[in-house]
Amino acid sequence: SRSPPPSDSVIIIGAGMSGIMAAKTLEEAGYKDYIILEADSRIGGRVHKGQVDGNTVEMGANWLFSGGPKSSPAHEIAKKIKLRTLYSDYGNLSSNIYKQGGGLYEKHVVESAFKVADARQEFGTNLSKILSSKKGGDDDISILGSQRLFKQVPKGPLDLAVDYFYNDFEEAEPTRISSLKNTFPRQLMEDFGEDSYFVADPRGFETVVHYIANQFLSHNNNKITDPRLQLKKTVRKINQSKNKVIITTEDGSVYHANYVIVTVSVGVLQSDLIGFVPRLPHLENELPGENMIFVTVTDEESRRIEQQSEKKTKAEIMQQPFGRIYFAGEHTNSTYLGYVDGAYFSGFQGRLLRFFDLGLSAPLSRCPSGSKARHRVAHWLLLGH
Ligand SMILES: Cc1cc2nc3c(=O)[nH]c(=O)nc-3n(C[C@H](O)[C@H](O)[C@H](O)COP(=O)(O)OP(=O)(O)OC[C@H]3O[C@@H](n4cnc5c(N)ncnc54)[C@H](O)[C@@H]3O)c2cc1C
Known part of the structure; x- marks a missing residue:
């Protein structure tokens, strides 16, 4: 009974x-009525290069x-475009840690510090698994908290340097902040491997993002010319109103769309850069610095959620749209x-593929503009039905 929206357009905020x-997901579904609004003068977001002395x-x-x-x-794309990478060999770290007063620590001294760090990490990983397996348990502690429980808190310059390498270096946060449950086991490394390759190519890591963009956005001489x-x-x-979303940019431009996909970072969301009208409930700054989302569910929905894992519920909350706004x-x-x-x-949404699984993958570009089928794809993608 909902009145049809004026157009089927989608606006994607951010070109990281x-x-x-x-955008590629929409495009491949035959859905071409979208634009991407990017604050910067380039695409790639947090994948970007700079120049120092011509390098x-x-x-x-x-x-x-x-x-x-x-x-x-x-990594697969990087291999395809022959991006030059260098294997980061951390195996030699024990012979390369310097004392504060100068000179290297002896190898065997560093090796025993690494053994302790390995044991701390193993304890943390096991504890994280125990916390995650507790039915309905929301318990979590910081990595530092688990080190305290293990009675092995890094102290002294060498231990702290080793701990920095194990934790802060990877999380870009100190151990007192990093959540144990969301850090260990490190799923990315369990799935894709621990061998890390440093990008050392003058074209930059951003070529990976360009490679994807060039598959569907029109371009000329490696420059994207697509007006979208x-x-x-x-x-x-x-x-956001009942039927549409109105977006205003810093230069005063105004855009109308049916749906918005917001891809800006948590940092941008926590700042006041983007004003949401009405305000998004989970962005209310009642508890500054706390990443809290409060959701109340009732009736059938509460029974459904109770029967699924906490991990799945969290994933659903993070991907839930707020009306016409999807994150x-x-x-x-x-x-x-x-x-x-x-x-x-996150941009390549599995739920769109579920839509295809249901056999509804009609070539949507051929649907007349504003047709129901085309509208339903956007709905499926954005509202997760
Ligand atoms: C220093 C550093 C090192 C990293 N090292 C690694 C690594 O080695 N390996 C790895 O896999 N990952 C690494 N990461 C993480 C990785 O870069 C990010 O996870 C990923 O690039 C994020 O992509 P995104 O599209 O989610 O966000 P972003 O890349 O942040 O894209 C969001 C886009 O939104 C735009 N935007 C923001 N606000 C607005 C607005 N108001 N209006 C319009 N546009 C807006 C931004 O300009 C940006 O282009 C690193 C990150 C950093 C910062």
């Missing part, structure tokens, strides 16, 4: 890996992963969050 993948330096993502039972999509990609458009306001981005992928592959999968 997740925004480009979301290319990666300013964001550096490493690709390999050696595990599954293939990392980012609009650069230097910083979104400041997302105004993607590395942070919405509960398996590989914090990595380029997490962003890749």
Whole structure:
């Protein structure tokens, strides 16, 4: 009984890996009525390069992963485009840790510090599995908390340097902040492998994102010319009504759409850069710094949720749309969050593929504009029906 929306358009905010993948997903479903609004003058987001003394330096993502039972999509593309990478050999670390006062620590001293760090990590991983297996349990502690329980809190310069390598270096956060349950086991490394390859190519890691974008956005001499990609458009306001969404950018441009896919980072969401009207409940800044989402479910929905794993529920919450607003981005992928592959999968929505599984994959581009089928794809993708 819902009145049909005025158009079928979708606006994707952000042209990082997740925004480009979301656009590709729509495009491959034959759904071409979308635009991408990107604040920067380039695509790639946190995958970007800079120049120092004429040399290319990666300013964001550096490493690709390999050696595990599954293939990392980012690494597969890098291999296809022959991106130059260097294997990061951490095996020699024990001979390369310097004392504060100068000179190297003796190898055997560092090796025993590594053994303790390995034991700490094993304890943390087991504890994390126990916490996760507790039915309905929401218990979590920080990595530092698990080190305290193990009675092996790193102290002294060498232990702290080793602990930095094990934790802070990977999480980009200190152990007192990093959640044990969301860190161990490190799913990305379990799946794609622990062999890390440092991108050392003048074309930069961003070529991986360009490779994907060039598959469906028109381009000329490696420059994207597709009018659906609009650069230097910083979104400041997302105004949602019953039938549409109105988006305003910093330069005063106004866009109308039926749905919006927001792929900006958690940091941007936590700032006041984008004003949501009405305000999104989970972005209310009542508890600054707390990543809290409060959801109340009743009736059938509560029974359904009670019967599924906590992991699945969390994933659903992160991907739940708020009316016409849908969220993607590395942070919405509960398996590989914090990595380029997490962003890749967050834009490449499995639920759209479920739609195909149901045999509803009619070539939608051939549907007349505004037709029901075409509208339903957007609905399926965005509302997760
Ligand atoms: C220093 C650093 C090192 C990293 N190292 C690795 C690594 O080695 N390996 C790895 O796999 N991952 C690494 N990562 C993580 C990886 O880069 C990210 O997980 C991934 O690139 C995120 O992609 P995304 O599309 O979710 O978000 P983003 O890349 O952040 O894309 C969001 C886009 O939205 C745009 N935007 C923001 N606000 C607005 C607005 N108001 N209006 C319009 N557009 C807006 C941004 O400009 C950006 O282009 C690293 C990250 C950093 C910062």
